[in-house]
Amino acid sequence: MSLNPCDANFMDRLAAELPDGTLRPAEPRFLEEPRGRWQGQAGAVACPRTTAEVATILHAAHDARVAVVPYGGGTGLVGGQVAAGGLVPLVLSLERMTAIRSVHRAENVLIAEAGAILADVQKAAEDAGRLFPLSLASEGSARIGGLLATNAGGVNVLRYGNARDLVLGLEVVMPDGRIWNGLKRLRKDNTGYDLRNLMVGSEGTLGVITAASLRLFARPARQGAALMVVDSPDAALSLLALAQARVSDGISAFELIGRMGLDFLAATMPQVRQPFDNKPEWMVLVDLGLPQGLDPSDALEGLFAEALEAGLVSDGVIAQNMGQRAEFWSLRESIPEANRHIGAVSSHDISLPLSAVPEFIGRAGPALAEIGDFRVNCFGHLGDGNLHYNVFPVAGRSRADHEHQRDSIKACVHDLVHSMGGSVSAEHGIGRLKTADLEKYGDPVKLAAMRAIKQALDPRGIMNPGAVLADPEMQAE
Structure with a gap:
């Protein structure tokens, strides 16, 4: 169904129904997304203070057939918060509704x-x-x-x-x-x-x-963390099973970190302290939250000792206090920022059955090598099967040198993920970046149900057109 632009006539009508200051010009921050893939557009930004004002805005947009792009903190990585094409929409920011x-x-x-x-x-x-x-x-x-x-x-x-x-x-x-x-x-x-x-x-x-x-x-009464060196993702997966057997649901997080992430940190963020003089090929960050009476340091020491005897780990360091635990997490959480400094050719937020994670990592590298020469930073939430598998140019080259290969790189990774029973969107969503992927890999019955739901709840197609479902009938021409 055709839409209309968020033009001066619509904004005048909407302004008459809202308190002064609710509508404002579209500042650049509302038209950008973190990876710089798209530059958005908007006729105006609406910043309501109440749910009733949000209702007024959507009722007017529905009546006028004007697209609305909801905007949160702008941190999404798949372009769901920006509309780069089609007729100019109204951006709806909830930044005043913070109570x-x-x-x-x-x-x-x-x-x-x-x-x-x-x-x-x-x-x-x-x-x-x-x-x-x-x-x-x-x-x-x-x-x-x-x-x-x-x-x-x-x-x-x-x-x-x-x-x-x-x-x-x-x-x-x-x-x-x-x-x-x-x-x-x-x-x-x-x-x-x-x-x-x-x-x-x-x-x-x-x-x-x-x-x-x-x-x-x-709140967990006692918290602790350790970094443990493993020789492979398969050993990391066995370590996870051992940790779960010993600590059960006391494990808050289990993060896989590869050598490339540590190299990127050393090159771009040398202020981030690294725990090992010789960077390991693989290590895991194990974080525990335990009730009163249980000591996380003792639990981690016992885990390390048993894992060492089983040949799963070769080195490790256990946080001696909360400050050191924070340092471990600072290292892990700085990896995405280091990635941004390097500049990825193609980034992938994927999930796999846990037992398939090591096989995927082993197969993806050689598959990519058939396309070209790249560096891969693989890291993520191994405990729930979610990997961030990001492909970078070799040193001395930029992502612009490989822009023509971006689609083939993504297809290589996503085809492999799909063939192994995984998902091409683990935690970032579909947005506008992955609409074609959803069409390619999505179950047709599920997609038909999704379109039916969209049509039933949003028959005029005003809500974030072009996001999630790439259906031309729900987008402006």
Whole structure:
């Protein structure tokens, strides 16, 4: 269905229905995305203060057939927050809706508005003596609405699950401006189709999340971490199984780190302290959170001793205090920044069955070598099978030298992932970057159901057109 541009006539009409200052010109920050692949466009940016104002905006856009691009913290890596083509849309930013509406300590529940920054939600939970476990490198700027809309993962998925596992209820403004008051605090609500899980991960294509009821957890009484050297991803996987057998759900994170990531850090961020004089080919970061009475250092020492005897590890260092634990995490969380300094030709956020991870790593390198000479930085959340498999030019060359090979590199990696029963989008979403991948690798029955849902909830196609579903009938010509 055809759309109309966000022009002066529409903005005049919308401004008359909203408080002064709600509409503003589109600043450059609303038209950019972190990887610099697209430059967005917008007729204006709407910055509502309340759910009622969001409803007014969507009702007007629905009536006028004007596209709306929801905008969270702008940290998404698949282009879901920018519209580079088609008719000029209205950008809807939730940055003024930042309230922590309530904390229900006895229930382990916190209700936050969608514009709340993740770090602020974590702090509110901490102030209540609780933990909100969603954690990722961009937590100082990523906003709750965007994180839920993309079903963000992060480093603690192994223990606490993805973003959708941390949501009890939602408040959502539908494309026609109606408000779904689903902001419940219930663990059990077996009353038909689960709209909560439908909205989480929909990337702003089915409605706008304005608030969420979030699960909190008891804070671990004792925390610890260790870096352990392994000789292969297969040994890392065996170490994970051993750690789970010894510590069970006390493992908060289990991160795989390759030699190339350490080399990139040394070259671009030498201030980041590295724990080993001789960089290992592979190592893992094991993070524990244990209840009172259990010592994480003892647990990690016991794990290392048994792993050493089994030939799974050859070296390691256990954090002696929380400061050293923070240093270990600083190293891990600095790898994406080092990647940006180097400049990837093609980056891949993939997941595989755990047992298939070592085989994939072993097969992907030789497959890429048939295309050209590259460096690969493979790292990620081994505990949940999520790898960041990023391909870089060799030293002395830039990603611009390989731009003509980018599609073939991506196809090489994604074809292999798909053939091994994996997913080409583990935690970043589809956005605009991977719409063709979804069409190529997605199950046709699932895709048909997704299109039917989109048509039913957003029949005029105003919500983030071009994201997730690359259906020309839902985009402006």
